[in-house]
Amino acid sequence: MKNIIVYCEITEEQHVADVSLELLSKGRKLADDIQAKLEAVVIGSDLQHIEKEIYPFGIDTIYLFDDARLFPYRTLPHASIVINLFREITPEIALFGATSVGRDLAPRIASALRCGLTADCTSLEIGSYEDKDKTFDQLLYQIRPAFGGNIIATIVNPETRPQMATVREGVMKKEVFNADYQGQVKKMNLENYLGKDDFQVEILERQIEPQKVNIKGSQIIVAGGYGVGSKENFKLLQELAEVLGGEVGATRAAVDAGFIEHERQIGQTGVTVRPKLYIACGISGAVQHRAGMDQSAKIISINNDVEAPINAIADYVIVGDVMDVVPKMIKMYKKHAK
Amino acid sequence: MSFRIIVLAKQVPDTRNVGKDAMKEDGTVNRAALPAIFNPEDLNALELALRIKDSIKDAEIQIVTMGPFRAAEIIRESIFRGADGGFLITDRKFAGSDTLATSYALSLAVEKLRPFDLVIAGRQAIDGDTAQVGPQTAEKLNLPQITYTEDVIAVDEKSITLKRRLERGIEIVKTSYPAMITVHSSAPECRPRNVKRMMKFKHARTVHELQDENKDYTELRNRCPYLDIPEWTVADLNADEVRLGLSGSPTKVKKIDNVVLAHKDSVSLTNSESEIEALMKELIDTHIVG
Ligand SMILES: Cc1cc2nc3c(=O)[nH]c(=O)nc-3n(C[C@H](O)[C@H](O)[C@H](O)COP(=O)(O)OP(=O)(O)OC[C@H]3O[C@@H](n4cnc5c(N)ncnc54)[C@H](O)[C@@H]3O)c2cc1C
Numbered sequence A: 001m002k003n004i005i006v007y008c009e010i011t012e013e014q015h016v017a018d019v020s021l022e023l024l025s026k027g028r029k030l031a032d033d034i035q036a037k038l039e040a041v042v043i044g045s046d047l048q049h050i051e052k053e054i055y056p057f058g059i060d061t062i063y064l065f066d067d068a069r070l071f072p073y074r075t076l077p078h079a080s081i082v083i084n085l086f087r088e089i090t091p092e093i094a095l096f097g098a099t100s101v102g103r104d105l106a107p108r109i110a111s112a113l114r115c116g117l118t119a120d121c122t123s124l125e126i127g128s129y130e131d132k133d134k135t136f137d138q139l140l141y142q143i144r145p146a147f148g149g150n151i152i153a154t155i156v157n158p159e160t161r162p163q164m165a166t167v168r169e170g171v172m173k174k175e176v177f178n179a180d181y182q183g184q185v186k187k188m189n190l191e192n193y194l195g196k197d198d199f200q201v202e203i204l205e206r207q208i209e210p211q212k213v214n215i216k217g218s219q220i221i222v223a224g225g226y227g228v229g230s231k232e233n234f235k236l237l238q239e240l241a242e243v244l245g246g247e248v249g250a251t252r253a254a255v256d257a258g259f260i261e262h263e264r265q266i267g268q269t270g271v272t273v274r275p276k277l278y279i280a281c282g283i284s285g286a287v288q289h290r291a292g293m294d295q296s297a298k299i300i301s302i303n304n305d306v307e308a309p310i311n312a313i314a315d316y317v318i319v320g321d322v323m324d325v326v327p328k329m330i331k332m333y334k335k336h337a338k
Numbered sequence B: 001m002s003f004r005i006i007v008l009a010k011q012v013p014d015t016r017n018v019g020k021d022a023m024k025e026d027g028t029v030n031r032a033a034l035p036a037i038f039n040p041e042d043l044n045a046l047e048l049a050l051r052i053k054d055s056i057k058d059a060e061i062q063i064v065t066m067g068p069f070r071a072a073e074i075i076r077e078s079i080f081r082g083a084d085g086g087f088l089i090t091d092r093k094f095a096g097s098d099t100l101a102t103s104y105a106l107s108l109a110v111e112k113l114r115p116f117d118l119v120i121a122g123r124q125a126i127d128g129d130t131a132q133v134g135p136q137t138a139e140k141l142n143l144p145q146i147t148y149t150e151d152v153i154a155v156d157e158k159s160i161t162l163k164r165r166l167e168r169g170i171e172i173v174k175t176s177y178p179a180m181i182t183v184h185s186s187a188p189e190c191r192p193r194n195v196k197r198m199m200k201f202k203h204a205r206t207v208h209e210l211q212d213e214n215k216d217y218t219e220l221r222n223r224c225p226y227l228d229i230p231e232w233t234v235a236d237l238n239a240d241e242v243r244l245g246l247s248g249s250p251t252k253v254k255k256i257d258n259v260v261l262a263h264k265d266s267v268s269l270t271n272s273e274s275e276i277e278a279l280m281k282e283l284i285d286t287h288i289v290g
């Protein structure tokens, strides 16, 4: 039977990271589509009972590597484990979070196994592919906005296995498959998987802060783009967000211009959000940005250009200057709020 | 020289100025249609290398770049800013390489420059944002990798201690040599060109650039051999052609869709107080806010 495997990242708090749970949810669906098993590889320290956390996502096999040296994450031991495990179990598909860990690890594995890897996918589907006179069925479509932004590319790896992809946190939905689902845990013997000199890089110190901004969890987002114009002007968006009980988000152009910190970037290479209300201020609506917000329930666009692409997906379009409109919104909200 | 640093730098299309004709039919990038720039994080990588060179006696920096003939500009620019020299990997057979094939070619070039102590790359190139080539090249060279580097904490001939930038904090790590480092945009900005070096290396050229310019620099180059920027082809690298270009790239573009905007029926408002008042009232009444 074919298998799909998810590399489960372990957080500072010794839980499986949200992004991995999201990938397990997606992995379960893909596994059903191609009649495969869903498997997980979990590597860390003190992981007793971790299986209980993830079984409900529909996992059939967990490969567990539990050793004090395996947390915090270091490239070489994790890479050796995953490479050797994949050689053994030859997964059909392997999914990784597009996090600082996943994006450090996945390319190393793809290189060793000489297989394809697509970064930052915004959608994963199963489909077929024709090349000359060959047809490949049940391939993984790795879909992502590509170059320049006017296009969406569908990438496939017809010949090599596993088919590997990374996906950012928030892109896939986290859904429990079956609360009582139970697979099996395989406690693995680490020594059979490590390479020599895998602990060459020493971690001398770590300073990891609890997550500061959580725009992903916010129901209301006031997002600013390059059109907001300055760091100063962003304060006005902050004010609107505060009044409405939301968070401020931004486009990459605004982040690059130094108007606001990177943590608030929304889009293909930022966070993906699905709030009740998304207020896009001075945002043109490039596909990489929309990839992170087009699932919002209601979208308001404030733009002085009627033709801005974002307007096409907005429920309300306010044609005007951000610095004009936002103060009025604040004023009118205050007037009517109960 | 006793300490060799190799910097991997790429010339990229300036994705901030993308036009409509940016993609070719086969799904690859039409580089000719775009202005070409030094990949921003590769400049951070160069600066990191220069700082290491500043603190180690007899260190040298060599640039390796793979691309079309005009990518030699990257090498010249690096030399102006303090690199000692560079190599242009160029051959039609590299065209269409994905990150796996690219890292294969780069790793062969780095192999040719052994012995080396450090290989330094940018975290990612802005044309694809994959951040894969650094780790893949490290794997092929069997090097440990330190990704997302922000600063050098300490360095000597035996080991280097670096600060890494993670999503929620930092990590200080130490490694011996040889090793691969990839550099994050939060690392120090690259120093500007050095005027003296610009004068000295103004005429540094590859063979193809010389031919293009139709000028006879022979005499000058005989006098100043350091003005030669070597080009390496597939043959020079002894590369296995099957592992290059489209054939060496396991990822295939199945299709490219133009983005069709799912048009919503949007309500259009002016920025008059009354219309905005009505909108805010509606949002409150429908419990979307408040
Ligand atoms: C590989 C890759 C990944 C990317 N990932 C992301 C990502 O994750 N997130 C992201 O956001 N982008 C991403 N981008 C960048 C993206 O392509 C766009 O460049 C970016 O989203 C544009 O940001 P913007 O809308 O703020 O700026 P612009 O496109 O410059 O738009 C500014 C808008 O503001 C309007 N405006 C100007 N002045 C005013 C005013 N006074 N009042 C009202 N409106 C005004 C203008 O009409 C315009 O519509 C990525 C690009 C690449 C190549």
Ligand SMILES: Nc1ncnc2c1ncn2[C@@H]1O[C@H](COP(=O)(O)O)[C@@H](O)[C@H]1O
Pocket (backbone or CB within 6 Å): B008, B009, B010, B011, B039, B041, B042, B045, B064, B065, B066, B067, B099, B102, B106, B120, B121, B122, B123, B124, B125, B126, B128, B129, B130, B131, B132, B133, B134
């Ligand atoms: N063609 C190339 N020539 C030289 N270096 C490259 C090339 N492609 C990628 N790199 C290096 O690898 C890094 C990551 O690239 P990428 O994986 O394409 O995002 C870049 O910042 C460069 O340092």
